[in-house]
Amino acid sequence: MKLIAQIKLLPTPEQAQALRKTLEVANAACNYISEQAWESQTFKQFPIHKLTYYAVKEMFGLTAQVVVRCISKVADAYKLDRKVKRTFKPHGAIAFDDRILTCKLDRMELSLWTVEGRQKMSFACGKRQLELLKGQHGESDLCLVKGKFYLMVVCEVETPKPIDVEGVLGVDLGLVQIAATSDGGGFSGAAIEDNRRKFGHRRSNLQKKQTKSATRKLKKISGVQSRFQKTTNHRISKILVQIAYDTHRAIALEELGGIREAPVKGRKQRARHANWSFYQLRQYIVYKAERVGVPVIFVDPRNTSRTCPECGCVDKANRKSQSVFLCTACNFSGNADRVAAVNIAVRAEVNLPMVSNLRVQGQSPLL
Known part of the structure; x- marks a missing residue:
């Protein structure tokens, strides 16, 4: 079975800027690919690849594997339906695979591609995530959450045989x-309902104020x-x-x-x-x-x-x-x-x- 291990990246300020720029360029490329796919009504991955690959690589300066991942992201977005043109936020998650991401568990360090070149940086995670990372397999998503960078790593875990059930x-x-x-x-x-009412009431009151301090408070209690x-x-x-x-x-x-x-x-x-x-x-x-x-x-x-x-x-x-x-x-x-x-x-x-x-x-x- 597959599970997701969430690890927190610990980049330097320069590396954080490179990661942020990488997300922005990659998502700009996704928007371009989506626009071309929408205009030509081409929604499957291989036809989109044939339509946009070389143009994206030349326009955005991305490596071949990153372009492939961007095309895959757009194709996946159109799998739900093809009634609305898909657009992507500047800091939306992008996928990395083994060709553009390597992880050294013994040193708690990873190396990944950015628009500023290959970057080596440390990461932090708990014991459970570290154990899961031993079975790393497939893609990993780079996410920016409240100013912090995380990697969502797909890990393969051995599935035990079903137990002998008696009821x-x-x-x-x-x-x-x-x-x-x-x-x-x-x-x-009851606890979930009380929590829902409390934060629903709090959000409602803060939204009515429409002040900078209220906005900061809304961001603080978000999630x-x-x-x-x-x-x-x-x-x-x-x-x-x-x-x-x-x-x-x-x-x-x-x-x-x-x-x-x-x-x-x-x-x-x-x-x-x-x-x-x-x-x-x-x-x-x-x-x-x-x-x-x-x-x-x-x-x-x-x-x-x-x-x-x-x-x-x-x-x-x-x-x-x-x-x-x-x-x-x-x-x-x-x-x-x-x-x-x-x-x-x-x-x-x-x-x-x-x-x-x-x-x-x-x-x-x-x-």
Whole structure:
């Protein structure tokens, strides 16, 4: 499997200027390539290469491999759709490959191409990133984030064999309960909602002031809310995968694709629903589970919170409120989120994957 290692570059002021100029020239080249592609309605990589390669190389003074990476960036941008001409910000990320980037882990040093020539500079990263870098494979993106340069390095990590599962841990994703399990456990979304309201209110007040100090404050708090949610999702996904690993179970999740298209009533509910980062949590669960060999199964979410796990009665009236489930047929009652998680687990058990009989022993690599 592939993971991304984020490392921080430590350039000198002169090297930082060279990196900044490299981003600007490369993205200017991308804008030129995009304009030519749009005018000729040529959107695939090889036809764009044939159309623009020599002109870009001569006009912008880029090396052959950087031009190839710029063409690839434009072609990738048009893969989503071809209805709008793509433009690129001056300091947008650009990709480097092994021909224009080399990394020396023993010296914590790397060498990469810039418009000012090849530059050698130090970098900083944590132990986990350093371990990942041993499997460096493919492209690395150079990013400028709040005045700091980072490299997002693609790394290949060995995927273990799936463990021998003996059941399924159902997980219901939601807003009030970010994740509820079929075991009866749950993770409240109150902290995320409070954080969203606090920073939403703060941003609104600062935007109304329209002063320089307010603008500086807005920049300072930029990303704080999203980083809090990201950390929370990492923590929850780690706990869920650890539970499944320790109990030798697969993880069952709902397939929530298209849920954003459903109409939501009320301005406050729309804001809360738009802030729901269920897909990010799902991604974290999937990749953490894959790293320790825990299978992840996706099931149809329809009526999971309206189906009685005891008698199988499906009725909208079974869901009395957000948190209360009461079956109209057999009077079974319980927490609605847990009932949904149990139903998810039951549906997934029908589709348990065929895995090795060799059970993985020892402590999980997540810890």
